[in-house]
Amino acid sequence: MSAAAGATFEGEALRWAPDGDVLVVTLHREPGNALGLTALAELEALVAHVGAGAGGARALLFTSTARAGFCEGAALKELYTDLVARRAAGEAAGDTLAAVRSFIDRIHAVFDALDQAPMTTVAALHGVVFGGGFELALTCDVLIADKGARFAFPELRLGLIPGFGGVPRLRRDVGNAVVRDLLLSGRSLSATRAHELGLVSQVVARGEALPAALALAKQAARFAPHTVAAAKRFTKPLPEGLDAEKALFCELFGSPVVLEALARFAADTSALPYLPSERVPS
Amino acid sequence: MSTSDATTDRILALACERFDRPPGSLSAEDDLFQSLGIDSMQALDLMTRLEETFDVEIPDYELQGVSTFADLAALVRRRQ
Numbered sequence: 001m002s003a004a005a006g007a008t009f010e011g012e013a014l015r016w017a018p019d020g021d022v023l024v025v026t027l028h029r030e031p032g033n034a035l036g037l038t039a040l041a042e043l044e045a046l047v048a049h050v051g052a053g054a055g056g057a058r059a060l061l062f063t064s065t066a067r068a069g070f071c072e073g074a075a076l077k078e079l080y081t082d083l084v085a086r087r088a089a090g091e092a093a094g095d096t097l098a099a100v101r102s103f104i105d106r107i108h109a110v111f112d113a114l115d116q117a118p119m120t121t122v123a124a125l126h127g128v129v130f131g132g133g134f135e136l137a138l139t140c141d142v143l144i145a146d147k148g149a150r151f152a153f154p155e156l157r158l159g160l161i162p163g164f165g166g167v168p169r170l171r172r173d174v175g176n177a178v179v180r181d182l183l184l185s186g187r188s189l190s191a192t193r194a195h196e197l198g199l200v201s202q203v204v205a206r207g208e209a210l211p212a213a214l215a216l217a218k219q220a221a222r223f224a225p226h227t228v229a230a231a232k233r234f235t236k237p238l239p240e241g242l243d244a245e246k247a248l249f250c251e252l253f254g255s256p257v258v259l260e261a262l263a264r265f266a267a268d269t270s271a272l273p274y275l276p277s278e279r280v281p282s
Numbered sequence: 283m284s285t286s287d288a289t290t291d292r293i294l295a296l297a298c299e300r301f302d303r304p305p306g307s308l309s310a311e312d313d314l315f316q317s318l319g320i321d322s323m324q325a326l327d328l329m330t331r332l333e334e335t336f337d338v339e340i341p342d343y344e345l346q347g348v349s350t351f352a353d354l355a356a357l358v359r360r361r362q
Binding site for chain 1: 327329
């Protein structure tokens with residue numbers, strides 16, 4: 001981290017600064033804000049800042065400056081490189097799994113804290129909102145997307161399920177049939193369709209998600225903080241199934257299929273790399 | 283046999299405009315991905331714009347079976 005976590009912060013993966021009563025958190029790691037250990041550590045610093053009062057901010061807004069979109073998801077190439085290095089160093093499979101479990105526990109702690117932050121949280125979304133990026137967006141209270149945004153859970157191509165709390169959070173907001181469609185097909189949804197399904201609250205023209213989200217966040221910041229916190233507790237409890245998801249993710253991660261799938265993904269240069277064009281081995 | 287029709291023509295015009303090709307420089311039997319040389323981001327963008335233009339939903343996995351603009355037009359028609 002290049003700065004102490006305070007009223008403003010400038011990190012490798014994200015930065016934050018107040019805009020009036022709104023704390024604006026910007027993901028800025030090109031090309032697609034992949035969520036790896038660096039982003040996780042900086043999100044933990046953000047959670048600590050919010051827990052300490054967020055410098056007096058009364059609403060929080062997530063946005064991204066990446067051309068590709070809000071966030072492409074977990075840093076899969078970083079994960080693959082790390083796994084190969086661990087295996088090459090002779091690490092036992094059980095130790096690798098323990099490291100994965102630790103990462104997942106930390107991500108869940110951060111996402112749960114953001115989900116339950118005692119202030120209104122808004123996501124300004126554009127472009128790719130995939131995998132872990134979709135899961136981060138789902139921690140927010142209000143999702144505002146521009147017309148170019150697309151949402152997907154492509155994890156099954158890796159022999160995994162989403163591991164950052166995405167399925168329980170999506171199920172909290174939309175029907176389980178939609179959850180199964182997205183999860184089991186790996187397809188992406190447009191912002192317009194996501195709006196029709198109730199996942200996204202507002203759809204705006206391309207490039208207009210941030211001003212629309214900021215306007216909403218500033219309005220939300222005018223309400224009394226204790227009322228906002230009570231309204232959130234009433235309307236947005238943590239969903240059931242988060243611990244079960246962690247357990248299933250770690251169980252699946254132990255399969256050799258995952259390493260093979262990560263290798264294929266790392267080498268894939270096709271136009272739709274998030275969808276397998278051939279059968280994934282059993 | 284010509285595969286030109288209104289849907290194909292609109293897709294070709296949209297592709298030319300979106301990917302900075304001279305009008306009329308693409309044809310129905312051109313290979314979609316090869317002639318445009320598009321990456322995954324651009325493929326997603328094209329899909330979104332097709333969905334907006336034709337008011338359809340196109341699942342990504344159906345795009346995998348598409349090679350020409352005529353194939354893409356057929357896919358759009360099946361979804362209308």
